[in-house]
Amino acid sequence: MEELRSAMEEHMGLMADLVQKLSSELRSGMRPAYDNFIGFFHAIDWKEPWLISLLTFHVVLLIITIFSRKNTNFQMCLFLLTLLGVYFAESLNRLLGDNWKKFATQNYFDPSGLFLSVLWSGPLLTIAILILINTLFCMCYLIVRWKKAELRHRARLSRNKQD
Known part of the structure; x- marks a missing residue:
């Protein structure tokens, strides 16, 4: 022991x-x-107008996503647009890196694309994930409604056979 x-x-x-x-x-x-x-x-100088505009864009896109949650077709278009924005982030980073003096006080656009990934792709991917989760919930709700309708139909058929 x-x-x-x-x-x-x-x-x-x-x-x-x-x-x-x-x-x-x-x-x-x-x-x-x-x-x-x-x-x-x-x-980052957060008072730059283009950064404020970028953050405002993401907030407006999030609000549109929330208010359009019942409109599945619109949400699918929004989902594809957000993923296209992420897809073209590398090209956008290269373009903005070449022209940063026209709109920014410093060059945020490094070749690895960290800045654009955090402030452009990150919020877009978050919104895309929210749309995807909402779509999955809508699909589950639709499946439940379909199954209830199917059960009601079967019950009606069995009542008609008994009569």
Whole structure:
């Protein structure tokens, strides 16, 4: 019995060490990512008119997405347009990188496209995911309605056969 107890205590000690190491790695692992995000956030001049317009565009698109949630055909068109916006992000990054002096105070458009991915593709993909989730809910609701109608029809047929 004593051997079992000591084995359990040893196992619990090992588990506690593993949990402690994992939690310290997670805490130290998130700090560099957080520092990079804060550096990215502070490197941008958020008062530039084109950035304000871009953010306004995304907010308006989100509002349109929310208010048109019952119109599935419109939402599918919106879904395709958002995905096309993401698809052409690389070309857009190249175009904006070549002409940044005409509308911006600094060149945000690096060859890897990080800036445009975060401020253009990220919100568009988020909106596309919202549309996709809404479409799945609509489909589930439609399937339930269809099944209820089918059951009502079968019940009517069975009542007619009994008469």
